[in-house]
Amino acid sequence: MLAALVIAFFIFASLYTDYAWFAQLGFQQVLTTRWIAGTLMFLAGFLGMAVPVYASIAIAFRFRPVYAKLNSQLDRYQQVIEPLRRAVMIGIPVVLGIFAGLSTAGRWSMVLEYFNRTPFGKTDPQFGLDIGFYVFELPFWRSIVAYSSAVVLIAGLAALAACYLYGAMRFGGREVRISKAARVQLAITAAVYIALQAVSLWLDQYAALTKSNSLITGAQYTEVNAVIPGREIMAGIAAIVAILFIVTAVIGRWRISIVGTGLLLVAAIVIGGIYPWIVQRLQVKPSERTFESAYIERNIKATRDAYGVSGVQEQNYDATTEASSGALAQDAQTTANIRLIDPKIVSDTFSQLQQYRQYYQFPDELDVDRYDVKGETEDTVIAVRDIDLDGLSSQANTPYNRAFVYTHGYGVTAAFGNQRASDGKPVFLESGIPSNGALGDFQQRVYFGETSPAYSIVGAPKGSKNVELDYPSGSDDDNGGNATTTYAGNGGPSLGNFFNRLVYAAKFQSEQILLSDAVNKDSQILYDRDPIARVQKVAPYLTTDSDAYPAIVDHRIQWVVDGYTTSDAYPYSQSQSLSDSIAGAESSAYRTDQVNYIRNSVKATVDAYTGKVTLYSWDTKDPVLKTWQKIFPTSVKPVSQMSAQLLDHVRYPTDLFKVQRSILGTYHVTNANSFYSGDDAWNTPQEPTSGTNDTSDTADTSTTTNSGTNALGTTTTPRANLQDPYYLTMKVPGQGTAYTLYTTYIPQQSAGANNRNVLTGYLAVDSDAGGAGKGKKGSGYGKLTLLTMPKTDNIPGPAQVQNLFNSDTTVSQELNILKRGNSTVKQGNLLTLPVGGGFLYVQPVYVQSTSSGSYPLLQKVLVAFGDKIAFEDTLDEALNSLFGGDSGAAAGDQGAAGGSDSGSGSGSGSSDSGSSDSGSSDSGSTGGSSDSGSTGGSTGTVDNEALQKALNDAKQALQDRQDAYADNDLVAAAEADQRLQDAIQAATEAENGN
Known part of the structure; x- marks a missing residue:
């Protein structure tokens, strides 16, 4: 009894705290609606199962043959069961009802959707029914039929067992003797069950339109001309058989119903199996394209509508591969906004420069956004400085501190996406703690974040001493140099009375909530944050x-x-x-x-x-x-x-865009014959930097993934490491400049095939939702544009461009030299921009020391246009080098290489994270055209002695540079930079045998 009370209390505590949480947010209607709907569904499921099963057993017992002669075995069974008969007759239906109720309670949303359904205003091409019938009504009715069938079947089995146990059904040799009452009960039960199967077969014809087949989702020729008519015929036969069982109940002859059941089974085999197989194999398969084209067209239209891509604007883009001088003059705004700061790489940089304490953290991947700075919209990389209790020292990591002191994060850090300081650090537009900069005044405390504690207890009466750590202030006071605060918001349920403290202590299994004197009448508990x-x-x-x-x-x-x-x-x-x-x-x-x-x-x-x-x-x-x-x-x-x-x-959401790009990889083709052939199907490229960066900070490329399958069932390459879409402010051909999310396409890749990695398509969507005022979406928001490349052109895709970068002799030598020193090299996101009449590829290159506390610094930039590449200290220099000395536009990092220090905030990271100059000022050409950055390969013999000396000099220069930055000696740092540049040049010459 005590255990039951304890369990009941914990259940009550869970329900009570849920209601308090929803009520505090003002969403109690959501919870109460779920509770009411779930409860009604449970009761319906419970009663719907328990009552028929009990009634079936009770009827079988009530009309048992009282004077029937039983064999000794049944007599023993009755003697065992009789003392427990009432408990069994009630217990079995109750137990079955509970399981049925729990199952149906989880379908509350389906039932609410059915009773509140909204028409789509579009009809299906087969039956002419509104799409809402399939989304809201068909699942409901199929569930009702499936549930009812299970109930009738279980009730029938229960009646069968009771009839046998009490002698209403006896077996003697080949004869089966059934009492009249049992015959009526079992025949009617069978009739109801088969009638339900008739309804199920009838509904199956509609379900065929959402069934996935080998070619497409939806009914194809065989389904429309064989399966669906077959379902209708079988439903009619099943209805007739159900009537025959009613006749059996009346006249007492089983033969006609048994014969009818046999015919139904034969019809199921012939009409439901053999005939569709014959149609598919002998009629459709030899001329599949002809027979299926009409149904493929249905699938194409429905798919594009359902995924919201029917309005995509396609245009041919005859991209050039010639990098001519001044080619970017018409794309100056796009060029100025090219993002160099990779949000997947610079998390460590933000942490070392802006984290300040171990109990704060930035996410592994930062976010990108845009802000108005001095009248200009700037793409930014931004992150919240969130609380991280795992970073607490062992001394500070106490239950009290975790619940009452370390309650929130503080502020944000943001950097210009298109700029870099001369030493490779980000240029922050919002930094420090408290943060200050271009984002203005805002509430900086983060009580609800991605790494917030499971719960925190906050709030106190006015005049009470602050106990929550706010941020490190550096002042010398009783708080150890930390500012403190008391939460003044309304963020969680109250702990102001004993009862609330008790139920929350039970919820979180924490006696601290109940017993701590730090909990007061104004305390709130924050959770689910x-x-x-x-x-x-x-x-x-x-x-x-x-x-x-x-x-x-x-x-x-x-x-x-x-x-x-x-x-x-x-x-x-x-x-x-x-x-x-x-x-x-x-x-x-x-x-x-x-x-x-x-x-x-x-x-x-x-x-x-x-x-x-x-x-x-x-x-x-x-x-x-x-x-x-x-x-x-x-x-x-x-x-x-x-x-x-x-x-x-x-902004336009990334996940939706990924789903749509997956669909458009196949469904950009709207001609049924071309779709069937699959020769113009596309894939999203694999992440080109996988395996090129140092293994300590790259994706795990050894992860086993399943291969994808396109609409035609063709095996494709794994999807788990696809290149991400990227946000950039740019001008897509045919549109104005906008904040844009884009992705690229290459030909469909098949396992074991000689796959080509040329660019076939470029999908972009306008992500600017603002600019039109309160409550009004931007006019271009959500507009999808698909650039398609001529099939005869060979525009390098991301993998080919990455290969160009990695295989270039000069680039490879310079990167290898950096890797051999006390540094690692990380190649950032490979961006693709439709500018200059073609496609420009941009990839930032980061260098990071292997020493503790180091962080990545942006040191070089790789660019490509067609087959030409350039590798320079800044994007601006790289573009000019790539486009014949003058690209026609200025990049956002113009002049970054000439300064002496970064625009970063304070930090404690190591400064030897790499060379600020790892190559000659031109693109390092050794044999190609001087404006292309391409190489002609090494022709000399490696001078090993000179190479080793140069490497040692480079290593020493890196160490000296680190020491100089640590001492804030910029003159010494510049001198070390020059020695590093000379050493790299010497190493390059030695490796080329010059």
Whole structure:
């Protein structure tokens, strides 16, 4: 009894704290609706199973033959069961009912969608029914039929067992004797079951439109002309057989119903199996393209509609490969905004320069955004300085400190994406702690972040001593040089009374919550603090984007989260796995659900200080969102309430774009015959830097992944390390300059084939949602543009360009020299830009010391246009070198190589992270054209003695440079830089035998 009370209390504590959490956020309607719907579904499932099973057993027992002569074995069974009969008759239905109730309770969302369904306004091409029938109604009815079939089957088996046990059914040789009452009961049960199978067969014809086949998703020729008519015929036969069982119940003859059942089984084999096989193998297969073309067209149209790519604007792009002088003059704005700072590499740089304490941290991959700085919109790399309790020292890592002192992160750090300091550090536009710079005044405390503790207890009466550590101030006071604060927001449920403390102590299994005198009448408990988790909790119908990004909006740090409505029941739309589509370079598959419809229906924000979650209706035409707005009418706000500042930071979501690029790789082809042949199918390129960077900081390329399969079933290359799409401010041909998300395509890659890595397509989407004022989306937002290359052209793809970089003699020698010293080299994201009438590739090159506390510094830039490359200290120099001495436009890092120091904030990283000059000022040409940066190869004999001396000199220069920066001796650092440059030049000459 005591154990039951304890269990009940913990269950109550879980429910109570859930309600308190939702109520504090103002989303209690979401929770109560789920509770009510789940409870009703449980009761329906419980009663729907328990009552029929109990009734079936009770009827069999009630009409048992009282004077029937039983054999000795059945007599013994009755003697054993009789004392427990009532318990068994009630217990079995109750247990079965509980399992059924738990199963149906989880289907609450499907039922609510059915009763609040919204038409799509589009019909399927086979039956002419609204798409909403397949998304909302068909799953409901199929579930009802499946559940009812299970109930009737179990009830029938229970009746059969009771009839046998009590003598209503007896076996004697070849005869089976059944009492009249048992005959009626069993025959009616069989009739109901087979009638349900007739309904199931009838519904199956509609389900054929969402079934994945070997060629496409949706009914093909065989399904339309053999399977679907067969289902209709079999449903009719099943209905007749059900009637025959009713006749058996009335006249007492089993033969007609048994014969009917046999005919149904024969029909299932012939009509449902053999006939469709004959049609497929003998009629369709020899001329598959002809027979399936009409159904492929259905699949193409439905797929493009369901994934939101039907409006993509395609245009031919006859890209040149000639890097002529002044070629970038028409793309000056794009060139000036080329991002050099790689958010996947510079996390360590941010940490060493801006982290300040071990209990803070920056994410492994930073975010990109754009901000208005002095009247100009600048692409930025930004990160929140979040709290990290794992960084606490053993002395500070106490339960009290974890709950009451180290409660929040502080501030953001942001750097210009297109600039670098002379020493390779980022140029920060917001830095320090408290942070200051171009982003203005804003609430800097981060109580709700991606690494926030499981729970923190905050708040105190006015006049109480501050106990929360705010930020390191450097002052000499009683707080050990730390500023302190007390939380003044409304971010969590109250702990102001004993009862709340008790239930939360039970929830978190922490006696500290109940007993600590630090908990007071104004205390709040903050938990479930991850921005994505908070959105998922208040909007359970959404699939959220894998990345929440911070933005300074209206003087607050807001986490922006994209929410998707999805379905797997859009007729004829191609089904695919989100995990396969979304998995990118250095990412893992985190979702496995199959979908064939997706919309970015909701934009959500989470306030980093208060934890407030706000949902905005972004796709107002989405029928799935409209349905859920009927279910939770107060949870989603209209887009008109979005502030202009928030809209300025809304962007086209990466995960949706990855799904769409996967679809368009195949479905850019709209001709059924071309689609069937598959000769114009595309793939997203693999991440070109995999395996080129030092293994300590690159993706694990040994991870085993499954191969992908295109719509035609062709085996393709693994998808787990695809190149990421990138955000850049640029001008796409045919459009104006905009904040853009883009990706590239290459021909479809097949295992074991001689695959070509030339560029076949370039997909870009306008990501500028702002600029039109409060509540108004940017006019170009979401516009998809697909550039297609002439099939006769050989435009180098990312892998080919990376190979050009890595195989170039001078580049390879300089990089190898740096790697042999006390440094490692990291090649950053390879960007592709449609400028100069062709495609410009840009890749930053970072150098990092192997010593403790070091961080990557941007030291060189690789660029390519066609087959020509250049390798210089700055992007501006590289572009001029590449385009005949004058590119016609200035890059954002123009003049960065000439200064003496960086624009970074303070930090403690090692400064020997690499050479600031690792090659001659031209592109290092040894035999090619002087403006191309290409090489003619080494022709001399290596002078090993001179090479070793040069390497030793380079190593010493690197060490001297490190020491000089540590001493803040810029003169000595510059002298060491010059010696390093001379040493590299000497090593290059020695290796070439000069």
